[in-house]
Structure formats: structure tokens, C-alpha cells
Amino acid sequence: MAALGKSSLLCRCLISSKAIRGSKQLSQDAAIRQGLVGMVGRTPLVRLNKLSDETGCEILAKAEFCNGGGSVKDRAALFLIRDAEHKGLIKPGGTVVEGTAGNTGIGLAHICLALGYKCVIYMPNNQSQEKIDCLRTLGAEVRSVPVVPFTDPDNYNHQADRFAQSLENAVWTNQFDNTANKRAHIETTGPEIWQQTGGKVNAVVFGTGTGGTLAGVGTYLKEQNPNIQVFLADPQGSVLYSYIKHGKLERSEGSSIAEGIGQGRVTNNLKDAPIDDAMVIQDTDAVAMTFRLLHEEGLFVGASTGLNVSAAEQVAKLMGPGHTIVTCLCDTGQRYYAKLFSRQVLAERGLLDCIPEAYRRSLHD
Numbered sequence: 001m002a003a004l005g006k007s008s009l010l011c012r013c014l015i016s017s018k019a020i021r022g023s024k025q026l027s028q029d030a031a032i033r034q035g036l037v038g039m040v041g042r043t044p045l046v047r048l049n050k051l052s053d054e055t056g057c058e059i060l061a062k063a064e065f066c067n068g069g070g071s072v073k074d075r076a077a078l079f080l081i082r083d084a085e086h087k088g089l090i091k092p093g094g095t096v097v098e099g100t101a102g103n104t105g106i107g108l109a110h111i112c113l114a115l116g117y118k119c120v121i122y123m124p125n126n127q128s129q130e131k132i133d134c135l136r137t138l139g140a141e142v143r144s145v146p147v148v149p150f151t152d153p154d155n156y157n158h159q160a161d162r163f164a165q166s167l168e169n170a171v172w173t174n175q176f177d178n179t180a181n182k183r184a185h186i187e188t189t190g191p192e193i194w195q196q197t198g199g200k201v202n203a204v205v206f207g208t209g210t211g212g213t214l215a216g217v218g219t220y221l222k223e224q225n226p227n228i229q230v231f232l233a234d235p236q237g238s239v240l241y242s243y244i245k246h247g248k249l250e251r252s253e254g255s256s257i258a259e260g261i262g263q264g265r266v267t268n269n270l271k272d273a274p275i276d277d278a279m280v281i282q283d284t285d286a287v288a289m290t291f292r293l294l295h296e297e298g299l300f301v302g303a304s305t306g307l308n309v310s311a312a313e314q315v316a317k318l319m320g321p322g323h324t325i326v327t328c329l330c331d332t333g334q335r336y337y338a339k340l341f342s343r344q345v346l347a348e349r350g351l352l353d354c355i356p357e358a359y360r361r362s363l364h365d
């Protein structure tokens with residue numbers, strides 16, 4: 001391990017790349033003594049009761065918003081930092097630089113505070129104000145940059161890379177192509193799902209940003225039982241559905257209100273992922289499901305979760321009653337309050353009518 005000092009003082013005897021492997025290897029006591037880092041992983045698995053009863057399937061979701069930084073990206077953030085330490089790329093007091101739609105940044109910023117690193121985040125300038133405010137509150141320096149494709153040298157990821165290279169003792173953690181991200185899910189999320197379902201899982205389905213969650217969980221579960229079906233749920237405006245169905249990177253129509261998911265390329269994390277099938281979920285379905293989850297299950301979540309659960313419902317209908325389908329609750333609706341819960345924003349995007357009248361009381365003007 002290259003990095004010692006404050007980070008190792010905090011959790012010297014507790015963390016090694018081995019210790020953060022499958023949650024069953026980490027005792028509750030060890031997790032408690034890791035402070036915030038011990039709050040990454042071991043999330044509850046929740047039955048979505050209404051949908052499960054309706055479809056005759058068990059539709060289960062990993063409550064990833066219960067991670068210490070509040071999202072599905074905390075596991076990747078921790079593994080990316082541990083990977084950089086392990087490779088000697090960052091020393092105590094150094095700077096973690098990342099390009100992120102927000103949640104990975106929020107996860108990194110929490111962990112950087114706990115471990116004594118600085119954090120600089122490059123972010124496309126179309127992400128929610130709540131996430132930017134949260135990052136700044138967490139002490140991260142946020143650089144909001146114009147949205148341009150990955151092939152453009154000014155894409156937020158390339159800017160993050162160049163900035164890290166310009167600093168002493170800094171690392172660009174590179175969540176999209178650094179497979180420490182996928183490893184987080186091979187070593188923690190996958191084993192947790194296997195354990196929590198007692199191995200009785202028939203399918204998993206996730207939307208993808210970096211692809212780390214889907215690829216990691218899919219890889220681990222297929223190793224346990226190759227019959228488990230792995231589905232990719234793509235939002236409007238992403239290329240992955242076309243890639244999986246036809247081998248072509250063709251964008252589907254539109255652009256999605258859901259943040260953190262959708263891709264224009266095949267990342268290293270997604271490459272070679274064992275994916276059986278893919279589906280495009282329209283925003284109307286993702287948003288309608290987001291409000292159903294709130295009012296029918298009491299789960300206040302963002303639109304990528306609505307998309308995941310809408311896809312899980314489709315998989316349940318496809319497979320028929322009696323199957324167990326697992327997805328995840330990525331983050332909370334609070335991160336999108338100004339946008340996703342705004343009557344005006346939803347009306348402008350033509351998404352108001354998909355929300356049942358009775359559920360519109362959750363909207364603000």
C-alpha cells in the first residue's frame with residue numbers, strides 16, 4: 001500500500017483491498033470502526049411490494065441510497081481511491097480529480113474528507129444544482145464545463161485528466177475506464193445480492209452510466225449461476241441498446257431527464273460484460289415509476305431509479321410470474337428536487353401527463 005498517514009491512521013488495521021471484498025468478509029465491528037468508509041456497502045435489499053404483487057414476481061431492489069455518500073456510486077468511489085493508493089498514485093494529502101455527472105463526485109468528496117484528500121470535480125454543466133451545491137458543501141472544487149462528446153478534447157473527462165497531470169500528488173480516478181469501479185460490484189454488490197436472496201435470483205436489470213454496476217453484478221452472479229439473466233436498461237438518447245441489439249453505436253431518439261445514465265460509447269467497465277438483453281425505457285415510464293415508488297412504496301428516489309424499476313417490471317412481464325428480479329435504488333429524489341419535482345420542468349418536457357393526477361401533489365411550482 002503506497003498511501004499511509006491520515007488515511008491509514010483512520011482505518012489502519014481495517015482496510016486492505018482484501019478487507020473491502022465481499023461484505024461477508026467484513027465483520028460488523030470492523031465496518032463500524034471504519035467510520036464513513038464502513039458505511040459503503042451492506043445496503044438493504046427491499047421488496048417492491050405493489051409491483052411484486054401485481055406481476056407475481058419478487059421485484060427486489062438494493063437500496064444504494066443508504067450508502068454513506070447517498071448513492072450507488074459510493075462503492076465505485078471507494079474502490080477507485082483504494083486502487084490509486086494501492087498503485088502508489090496518490091499520497092496522503094493529495095488530490096483526487098474526477099469527471100462525473102455528480103454522484104461519483106459526491107461519493108469521492110465524502111471519502112476524501114474522511115481520508116484527508118482534496119477533491120476536484122469536473123462536471124457537465126447540465127446537471128442538477130442540488131448535486132453541485134452538495135459537492136461544494138463537501139469541500140470539493142467544482143468545475144462545471146460545457147457538454148461536448150467524449151471525442152472532443154474539452155470533454156469533462158479529458159479536462160479532469162489534464163488537470164490531474166498538471167498537479168503534484170494528484171490522480172484522475174477515471175471512473176469510466178478504470179475497472180476498479182466494476183471490481184467494487186464484483187466484490188461487494190454482487191455477493192450481497194447473492195447472499196440476500198439466498199441465491200434465488202433469476203434476473204438483474206440496471207441502467208448504466210459507466211457500466212460498473214451492471215458489469216460487476218452481472219459478472220459475479222453469472223459466475224454463481226450462468227442462468228441468471230442480465231438486462232441493460234437504456235434511457236432515451238443513449239447508444240447502448242443499439243450496441244447490444246445490433247452491434248452499432250446508434251443513439252436512440254431524444255434525451256433523458258434521468259441523470260447519471262446513458263452512454264455514447266462502450267467504456268472499459270462495460271466491455272465484455274455478460275449482458276443477455278437490453279431495452280430502452282422512455283422518460284414517461286421512468287418518471288411515472290419514480291412517482292409510483294414515492295406514493296405506493298414510500299421510496300423518494302431519482303429518475304434513474306424510476307427507469308431501473310420500470311425495466312424490472314418489464315422483465316417481470318417478459319419472464320412471467322414466479323421469478324425474482326433484482327435492480328437498485330440509485331439515489332434519492334432530494335438530489336433532483338428542483339428539476340424532477342417541478343411542475344414547470346415536467347410540463348416543458350412533456351412529462352406531466354404521465355404522472356397520475358393523485359400523485360401530482362408532490363410537485364412544486
Ligand SMILES: Cc1ncc(COP(=O)(O)O)c(C=O)c1O
Nearest residue numbers: 103208209210211213260304330
Ligand atoms: C443516479 C445514477 N444512477 C445510475 C448510475 C449508473 O451507475 P454505473 O456508473 O455503475 O453504470 C449513476 C452513475 O453515475 C448515477 O449517478
